[in-house]
Amino acid sequence: MRVEPEAIVGVSDPAKNGVAGYIGSGISLVIPNIRVRVVLFGWWLDELEEVAFTSNENCSSSSIIIPVDDFTIMTSKRVVIETRFLEEKALYKICIKQKARSIPNPPKMSYVIIDDTHTFLSTNIPSRKYYLPFSLQIIIISIFLVLSGLFSGLNLGLMSLTPQELMLIQKSGSQTERKYAEAIIPIRKSGNLLLCSLLIGNVCVNSAISILMDDLTSGVVALIASSAGIVVFGEIFPQSLCVKKGLAVGARTIWITRFFMMLTFPLAYPISRALDCILGDEVVSYDRKRLMELIKLTTRNEAGLAEELKIAVGAMEISDKTVNDVMTKIEDVFMLPDTTILNAKTVTEILNMGYTRIPIYSGNDRHNVVSLLFVKDLALMDPLVISLFNPL
Numbered sequence: 001m002r003v004e005p006e007a008i009v010g011v012s013d014p015a016k017n018g019v020a021g022y023i024g025s026g027i028s029l030v031i032p033n034i035r036v037r038v039v040l041f042g043w044w045l046d047e048l049e050e051v052a053f054t055s056n057e058n059c060s061s062s063s064i065i066i067p068v069d070d071f072t073i074m075t076s077k078r079v080v081i082e083t084r085f086l087e088e089k090a091l092y093k094i095c096i097k098q099k100a101r102s103i104p105n106p107p108k109m110s111y112v113i114i115d116d117t118h119t120f121l122s123t124n125i126p127s128r129k130y131y132l133p134f135s136l137q138i139i140i141i142s143i144f145l146v147l148s149g150l151f152s153g154l155n156l157g158l159m160s161l162t163p164q165e166l167m168l169i170q171k172s173g174s175q176t177e178r179k180y181a182e183a184i185i186p187i188r189k190s191g192n193l194l195l196c197s198l199l200i201g202n203v204c205v206n207s208a209i210s211i212l213m214d215d216l217t218s219g220v221v222a223l224i225a226s227s228a229g230i231v232v233f234g235e236i237f238p239q240s241l242c243v244k245k246g247l248a249v250g251a252r253t254i255w256i257t258r259f260f261m262m263l264t265f266p267l268a269y270p271i272s273r274a275l276d277c278i279l280g281d282e283v284v285s286y287d288r289k290r291l292m293e294l295i296k297l298t299t300r301n302e303a304g305l306a307e308e309l310k311i312a313v314g315a316m317e318i319s320d321k322t323v324n325d326v327m328t329k330i331e332d333v334f335m336l337p338d339t340t341i342l343n344a345k346t347v348t349e350i351l352n353m354g355y356t357r358i359p360i361y362s363g364n365d366r367h368n369v370v371s372l373l374f375v376k377d378l379a380l381m382d383p384l385v386i387s388l389f390n391p392l
Helices: 134-159 163-173 175-188 190-216 218-250 254-263 267-280 288-298 306-320 344-353 383-388
Strands: 008-012 019-023 025-031 036-041 048-054 064-067 078-083 092-096 110-116 358-360 369-374
Touching: 048 078, 048 110, 064 078, 134 175, 134 190, 134 218, 134 254, 163 175, 175 190, 175 218, 175 254, 190 218, 190 254, 190 267, 218 254, 254 267
Parallel strands: none
Antiparallel strands: 008 036, 019 025, 036 078, 048 064, 048 092, 092 110, 358 369
């Protein structure tokens, strides 16, 4: 029988947990005491009588000897066998024995060792190597989760505040709010640069979390764990916090933001300049109508501001008012006919109305206004004279 010296050995695992991979120059790694399937490829393999695996160069004394009757598959080019390997520090080598020749008094056939590293098997599973020490890698993942949450929260908290709103807070806010606004305004004026820096930092740390998590666990577990961590700790919680406390969080972490703006500057600056050229400057203006609505919204539930609100809104609305908007219908105007007698009762009624001028009409026609009565003139007249003064 001829045996191809460059034989190829394939190892598979019916239970899906026995093959650990490969090391070196194609040496197959198998987990001890787990049943695995070994596949031999070569020439004239249908003439094999036994296959053994030895770790001490002595095939006859091997504890793993598989006779031809135990072969799972056997052809001239492929032999499939299933067996278990004991834990050994040395490498397992394949020994094959040819069937006896069909001649009178055939010679006794002996084992032949296939001394090719591609056919070696090892049960010495090396310890798993991580990118970093396990504890350090866990700490780094935790730090990256915090940074992911910070970038996500600041992206919402800072970018939702326009420079005009920050300057408004700086001038009219509380002492603490003014301090926070003063710290944020310098970086917020470079809106697109800040946005690009936060997004690039967020993408980088999220990618690093996925890579480090995949190194610690399997692919599916890493996908679930990293996705859950990023969604909960990197998106939901920080954004809900920064919606309400974005000004305080942005001011207290301003040094971290500045550091990452400098770190990502070579990549973020060209992108931000392109956005500035395409989209233009960030400008938010408030016209009279917007200011009036803003006053109404912000003071709607505040007590004691009703009169001040009316004055402020009235002053801003005056330029848009017409005579038709402010005039009183003639049916509702307090008027007196020219035949009215100015007695004490009439004067009292006039004074109680609170008007300074009273229109006077003639001929029972309210549209025929002939004069005006100035209420102040009544103060200079003697009540007795008034009572004797009949027509106006």
